[in-house]
Amino acid sequence: MKNVFSMATEDTKKARTIAIYRTLVENVTIGISLLSPKMEVLAVNKQMCEWFPNIKATKTIVCHRDFKPSPAADVCEYCPTRETLIDGQTHEAIVDFPSNADEIRSFKITSSPVKNARNEITAVIEMFMDYSETKRLEKFSENEISLRKAIEKNEDNFLVVDKNGVVLFTNPITEKLFGSEPGGLRGSVFGYPLGYDQSTEIEILNRLTGIRYAELGMVDIEWDRNPATLVLVRDVTDLKKAKQVALELAEQKRIDEIKSEFISTVSHELRTPMAIMQECVSQVLDGLHGETTPPQREMLSMTIENIGRLSRIVDNLLDISKIEAGRIQLKIELTDIVGLFKKVSSSFEAIARDKGLDFKKTFPQEKITIYIDKDKITQVLVNLLSNAIKFTNKGHIELWLGENNGIVECTVSDTGRGIAEEDIPKVFAKFEQFGRVEGAGEKGTGLGLAISKQLVELHKGKIWVDSKPGKGSKFGFALPKLSAQDMIREHVGLGLKKALVKGVPFSIIAFEIKNYGHLQQKLGAEKTGSHLDRLEQILKTNLRRQDDKVFKGVRAVIVMLPQTLKTNALAVLERNRIFIDKAVCGGIFDKDMEIISRVAGFPEDADTEEGLLVAVGM
């Protein structure tokens, strides 16, 4: 379209050409204007008039004077026509003009010189092309590209689906979720129901990972200028599992409560008649209701003894049913088991010697600290020691306690009658009393060892027996030394379970002595250990609620806050930090001590104990 107007207008052929060109020019969607070298508008076509209604093809309009390119500017910043008039070449520019309807339109303007035979510029032809559409398209492409990039990189699952349900676009992670090969979803029908304004839950059968559950969310978008749907796919499989676990726990809790109610009722019902019998007989024996003869007193004494035995059986039964119902909660504390066993065994020494038996004890030199329920493990030791004494009439009882490879072992040996080989498997069973003739003293219940076995196994330990008839018996049990980390994991896990069941938040804060090693070098192991103890103390005293707990680790202390949102836990952290800083200033802590504190919460950060602990750097 360069030389639209020919200068030789007399030629008929040319006239015809001109006429054709004129029609074209008139009807084309490109705006064309003809300017003089003084930038007077000589001619404009229909499109130009449409876009710029105030342009008139008169010699009085000067482009840059009368036709303002924009409300603010006087001249176009870069005028291609001016450039053409200067160098006689074709120039292009993209200029924004306010056109009709107050719109600012972008135009691509191409200016070409019209030259005469002497190569002088006699006119300039300007061609205006509506660029706004193009610009919009370019921008759209840019957006589309960044959208695509965002989708590719995104960790969430997206699909773009057209109105017929055909997948237009997706990212690798989503392909994996649906068990498809790369590119395998594009072009296929999505196949899952797309309801609007609701989130749908779907089941995805993935050959590799098994069934996954996902929540779909729908958003209307435009894709390649066509209406489409952006489908957001959220994998809720783990959440569903967690909810399932929570429901099971709640059900378990309900069952436990029923069992507990039963145990409590039975307990009361059995004990009341026993109490009455005991007190009745006891009162008669004590002479409250008149004189009694010696034979009568003997009868009554036997009665009382057996009521006592009955009572012990009921106690043991309740113990066992509690354990089996999972209702026993161990009260785990860091205990010096050597000290504990020394204390317990000392009372048995006297009983043994009274019976004429030797009592040998072997304890290690140093104390052994282990996480156990003091009362329950005492119960086990008492059971083994009293059995040994009961079934041994001469010889000795030997108690041995030691540690080996992170496992604490204890054995009680006696020189009693021993147990026959076929009876050994029954030793720890309930109510099995076989062949062993009991000596004088409290009669057994047949449940003691069964209970001991349960208690030891609740501690994740083992119990066993070595025995030969006539050669005596050796009972032993082993308890693993759980590390502080194991204990913390157990407690956090328990707290998290409770939170899941109740549907409430749960947060933990870890206060770690960052330069523990440095402090050990500077102050020695013991002083550094006591720093940790002091930190534990401070945090304990600052606890506000009954269920908040503090646990000491190897170089950190964990605060457990049930029913606490992460934001509130942060406030607790701040409060404690201020306290700790004061303590450092006050000389309670070495000024070199560096403490870092981190918070993690359920559900904000994780829904497993590993997740929470990792989030606080443990």
Place this chain on the structure above:
Amino acid sequence: MAKKILIVDDDQEIVMLIAARLRANQYEIVVANDAVQAISKAHKEKPDLILLDNRMSAGSGLSVLANLRQAMDTILTPIIFITAYPSEKIKEEALEKGATDFIGKPFDANDLLGKIRKAFGERGL
């Protein structure tokens, strides 16, 4: 002057036995059979010590305990809590609510008398 002991238990036989035992030891006895009676008699008779059973019809011993500890004239009265199976949980709860001591069922008479004497001794009476 004889010390007055209030026995709270809905079981008539137990009440009769404990009463016999305590009378033989020179204590004066008052009886309540349920939670409501327990509270009203505690205020009316002003006993020097209360033996409170945990399980009764119409209200648990724990709630009676809590109630008595909130009233001015019973806030200091020694209360021995009788419970069939003194588990850790019950003990903790009772202590929290203000029980002075515990005794299980069946109980040893001497044990009970000892605890009663101790409760009086603690108060310096």
